[in-house]
Amino acid sequence: MRQKQIRRAVDERLSERTAIFKKEESGYYRMVSWESSRIINTGQVEKLDSTVYEKMYELVQNPDDNYDYIMTIQDNAGNDVILKFVEVISEDS
Numbered sequence: 001m002r003q004k005q006i007r008r009a010v011d012e013r014l015s016e017r018t019a020i021f022k023k024e025e026s027g028y029y030r031m032v033s034w035e036s037s038r039i040i041n042t043g044q045v046e047k048l049d050s051t052v053y054e055k056m057y058e059l060v061q062n063p064d065d066n067y068d069y070i071m072t073i074q075d076n077a078g079n080d081v082i083l084k085f086v087e088v089i090s091e092d093s
Helices: none
Strands: 013-023 029-039 045-059 069-074 080-087
Touching: 013 069
Parallel strands: none
Antiparallel strands: 013 029, 029 045, 045 080, 069 080
C-alpha cells in the first residue's frame, strides 16, 4: 500500500551562500561569493546577489601556517583535499 505525502501549499525557500576561489593571472586567488534562494518543492534556484572581493589570497603550503579560509574539496578518486588560503598583504598597505 502506498503512503500519501502531504505537501505544503506555500513553497518552502532555503537560502544558500556559496564561495569559490578563482585563480587570477598573477597566480593569486580572488574570492567570489553569491547568495541564492532554492524552492524546496521544485528545486528551482534563483541567484540573488553576487560579490567579487578585491582582496587576493594565496594557497598555504605548510599545514602548520596560519590561514584565513579553509576549503575541503574532493579529488577525482573521492578523497578529501583540504585547501587553506591566506590573504596576500599588498606592498601599498
